[in-house]
Amino acid sequence: MKIIHKILFTLLTVILLSSCETAYRFVIDTPTKVNLEDEINGSINDEIGQTFKKVLFFVNGKEVASKNGTFTLDTNDHGVGKQIISAMVYFGEGKSKRINHSVEIFSNIEPTVYTGKIINFYPHDPKAFTQGLEYHNGFLYESTGKKGQSTISKINLKTGEVLKRVQLEHTYFGEGMTILNDKIYALTWQAKKGFIYDLETFNQEKEFAYGRSKEGWGLTNNGSELIKSDGSHKIWFLDAKTQKEKRFIQAYYDKGKIDKLNELEMVNGKLYANRWITEKPIRSLIVIINPNNGVVEGLINLQSLREEILKSQKIGNDAVLNGIAFDTDTNRLFVTGKNWGKIFEIELIKQ
Numbered sequence: 001m002k003i004i005h006k007i008l009f010t011l012l013t014v015i016l017l018s019s020c021e022t023a024y025r026f027v028i029d030t031p032t033k034v035n036l037e038d039e040i041n042g043s044i045n046d047e048i049g050q051t052f053k054k055v056l057f058f059v060n061g062k063e064v065a066s067k068n069g070t071f072t073l074d075t076n077d078h079g080v081g082k083q084i085i086s087a088m089v090y091f092g093e094g095k096s097k098r099i100n101h102s103v104e105i106f107s108n109i110e111p112t113v114y115t116g117k118i119i120n121f122y123p124h125d126p127k128a129f130t131q132g133l134e135y136h137n138g139f140l141y142e143s144t145g146k147k148g149q150s151t152i153s154k155i156n157l158k159t160g161e162v163l164k165r166v167q168l169e170h171t172y173f174g175e176g177m178t179i180l181n182d183k184i185y186a187l188t189w190q191a192k193k194g195f196i197y198d199l200e201t202f203n204q205e206k207e208f209a210y211g212r213s214k215e216g217w218g219l220t221n222n223g224s225e226l227i228k229s230d231g232s233h234k235i236w237f238l239d240a241k242t243q244k245e246k247r248f249i250q251a252y253y254d255k256g257k258i259d260k261l262n263e264l265e266m267v268n269g270k271l272y273a274n275r276w277i278t279e280k281p282i283r284s285l286i287v288i289i290n291p292n293n294g295v296v297e298g299l300i301n302l303q304s305l306r307e308e309i310l311k312s313q314k315i316g317n318d319a320v321l322n323g324i325a326f327d328t329d330t331n332r333l334f335v336t337g338k339n340w341g342k343i344f345e346i347e348l349i350k351q
């Protein structure tokens, strides 16, 4: 019996030792938080000192140049936000393992803070739960939300008169809208689909499905792409012809990400986004984002407009600032809120 025990013990020891020999604990070694314009130097290490034969590195799924298990990344090539770094490590006798890691890139600038000076105001339907606002060829276009009350309208800015209107089916909760190439593109919130209408007739022509974006919130365009928010800190760029999501940026300032991005507008090359917010003290905030890299360059505190509305109107907590329209011909910037009785034309004042 003793001999059998000895044999078993020896066998177990041999198994354990040989398994130790082939054990690897690979890690990708990089800082986890950096600022834009920093250089990221990364390497692959094995925590128990094993060696590997070859490593390939990938950033967001694309292979990057590397040498002897090390790589260098220029953060400017990726913009701000979380970047996924993975490595394919080849080791032992024909073995390989894929490992994942992430690096968060923060903005390297502090956003400029603005307030809004009221230049003018126009009537706005207090029943309109505003989800999209756009100025096009002399008219205001607005989409509204809530099931059973979701509409898209063409409006006379000065009088507030509705010139044309289409109602969404009662199963849909309407969200953002934008106009491009004589079509109106409109989103729904959680139905994962959008609709396309003819700008002239308001006839629905087509519907399209969302891709990886979570929900439908705000919508605008840059002349060739639709730009969509989904309630997170991500902004998606869609091919206008196919409505396919091609890429996204992540809104980050110097202290982290800014999520709950809602109604959108392109204003002189910058992307303005309402932040859906109900916390005190700031209930009315617009974020100015660089559409090329996601950097939050400015914050517009429009709390004073909400207070202006409260002087003449009782509004609920969900009646938040949401609606930005820009008249490119005259550089006029219009903003409103859900169920607000006024649309304001404002000028930004640096604080």
Ligand SMILES: [Ca+2]
Binding pocket: 132, 133, 134, 219, 220, 263, 264, 265, 323, 324, 325
């Ligand atoms: Ca807009």
